[in-house]
Amino acid sequence: MTALLERRWLAWVQAMAAGRKDRKMAWFKREKKSIDQATPPEERRVRTEGLWTKCENCRTITFRKDLEANLFVCPKCQFHFKMGSKQRLEMLFDGRWTEHDAGMTSTDPLKFVDTKPYAARIKEARKKLRMNDAVITAEGQLNGRPVVICAMEFGFIGGSMGAVVGEKVTRGVELAMDTRQPLIVVSCSGGARMMEGTISLMQLAKVSAALARLDEAKLPYISVLTDPTTGGVTASFAMLGDLNIAEPGALIGFAGPRVIEQTIRQKLPEGFQRSEFLLEHGFLDAIVSRKELKSFLASSLDLLMN
Numbered sequence: 001m002t003a004l005l006e007r008r009w010l011a012w013v014q015a016m017a018a019g020r021k022d023r024k025m026a027w028f029k030r031e032k033k034s035i036d037q038a039t040p041p042e043e044r045r046v047r048t049e050g051l052w053t054k055c056e057n058c059r060t061i062t063f064r065k066d067l068e069a070n071l072f073v074c075p076k077c078q079f080h081f082k083m084g085s086k087q088r089l090e091m092l093f094d095g096r097w098t099e100h101d102a103g104m105t106s107t108d109p110l111k112f113v114d115t116k117p118y119a120a121r122i123k124e125a126r127k128k129l130r131m132n133d134a135v136i137t138a139e140g141q142l143n144g145r146p147v148v149i150c151a152m153e154f155g156f157i158g159g160s161m162g163a164v165v166g167e168k169v170t171r172g173v174e175l176a177m178d179t180r181q182p183l184i185v186v187s188c189s190g191g192a193r194m195m196e197g198t199i200s201l202m203q204l205a206k207v208s209a210a211l212a213r214l215d216e217a218k219l220p221y222i223s224v225l226t227d228p229t230t231g232g233v234t235a236s237f238a239m240l241g242d243l244n245i246a247e248p249g250a251l252i253g254f255a256g257p258r259v260i261e262q263t264i265r266q267k268l269p270e271g272f273q274r275s276e277f278l279l280e281h282g283f284l285d286a287i288v289s290r291k292e293l294k295s296f297l298a299s300s301l302d303l304l305m306n
């Protein structure tokens, strides 16, 4: 032991003498590499992202799984979060459903580029959501009643309506006609898809014309408006239902409030463009909370089918 210390002492003295100051104290200093140094800062925090969701209305933080089990409705204030199209269909159909036209994709007819190419936006959305555009058309049973449902997906480029959404909804209408089933469309959209220009605007007329034929065929169409339903979707199929029903607190309108204020040069009233305001002013037939939506739709279908 003493011999070892002696050797180390000697080596240290020699090192000092050689001016190799970098090595000094190397034996006495512990190679201290704390967790803080070893772990990059972004990994130091416990990973909770995605596990908890904060309510936009009351700021209550809810465990994501609990929120999902509560149909994405805040357990404290009943705020209705946006719901994905797949979860929406799971909620409305009794078990399995058959999807139609799932493979339809946009051809980017204008080769549009804004801050990034439209083609890249589509690719990104397809990868993220594992669907090809912003709507799912499906048929199945709702509380034992056969029905065709189109559910829009806000996550896919803001639920915007381009050629694919317009065509899929139109085909949904035609499917309802061919099979003599009622139609439900759950809207959740920022409006027409700007990247498809006039082609997206043409969808308004196409879907509306198809819905007129559904009406002639005496088949009911129920429109469910969820947060948000705006622009070209409000200006076409979302407001054309035999029944237009909305979820509580949903933003529903054509242009945004700022544009309207600037155009008419008037201050808009409180709650303007929310479901409750629209119901009061006769634009909607009912506001139905998400938990009651399925049973409400079932009894409405009974009423309309007879």
Ligand SMILES: [Zn+2]
Pocket: 055, 056, 057, 058, 059, 060, 074, 075, 076, 077, 078, 079
């Ligand atoms: Zn809340």
